[in-house]
Amino acid sequence: MQDKQSEKMALLELEKMRKSILSKFGFYRIWAFVSAACFVVVAYFFVIFNIITELFNDGSTPVKIVVLIVFVIIFYITYNKFLDEITLKESEEFRNKFKEKYLSEYIKNLGYSYYIYSHVNAVYLIKSGLFPAFSRQKGNDEIKGEKNGVIFSFSDIILEDLEEESSYNENYFKLAKKANFINTFKKGFGENNYIKLYEGLFFMADFNKNITSKTFVMQNREPRIKRGLESIKMDNPLFNTKFRVYSDDIQNAMYILSPALMERINSLSNVIKYPINISFIDTQIFIAIETNRDSFEPDIHQSIITKNPISHIKRQLDAIFAIIDALSLDANLWAKRDKKVAKEVRES
16 A cells, blocks of 8 residues: 555656646747757858858749758758757656656566666677667666566667768768868768667567577568578468568477467567567577667656556566567477477487
């Protein structure tokens, strides 16, 4: 009873903080508007003043309209970017308190460990074979534990890569160079600019069964290295419409992807509603869920009393844990495979 009361008080305190932040939202909009306006003015005078002035003065009416539209678009994008960053910064204390006072206790009551500033190590991201090469990793909200003898860990991660100068439009660089602004421009937007490759959940589990093959279940990506892999059609039409399966051992892939496991993966896809990519390497399963957002943070624009994000988080956890159950409880899958391997060894 006391736990329920404490939980209610914590939620009320958080809701009060959320409303306080929203009450200042008008100021945030003005702040973002002024910041965006300053950015566009600086960009105009220091980067493309000569070019735009020439086009605007000498060009026809359609050219002038295009120039104005371009600046309106730049302003709109910049305004929204500044507004998002300001809102994110101002709501940081609220988001962290939600995790510390509410999410942390919820995870602890499930019997698992929660680390707000930790994330899955990059070694496992590389090992999974689910991602392209990246040069920087960020993340948070790592959850660790054990379920039915399966040790697991997952967290939010962001993977980024350094964008090379050559990936930019050369004409854009020439335009900046003409205004003698190239060095600052390159430093701010070229050589030190990172592009986001992936944002979402990354889950890994070790179920103590050695998998001699590499098997991938992909929804919106390709395995990082496809050499030696074959595309496989499974005996589940719905599964085949959602996922593409690749493996270097078709027979082993059939053992791993049992009917029960495919059904659990289908269910996970229905619950999560984000692209899912999975790999089975050595004794581990890796699952990447590309949410493009922080999975464990409340929406500042929604009441945490009437729309508590814990219910959504619980659905995600239940769907993921169902896959662990399928892996750990389907003893026949592994027993059949182990018997077959032993027979082949004896006959060889």
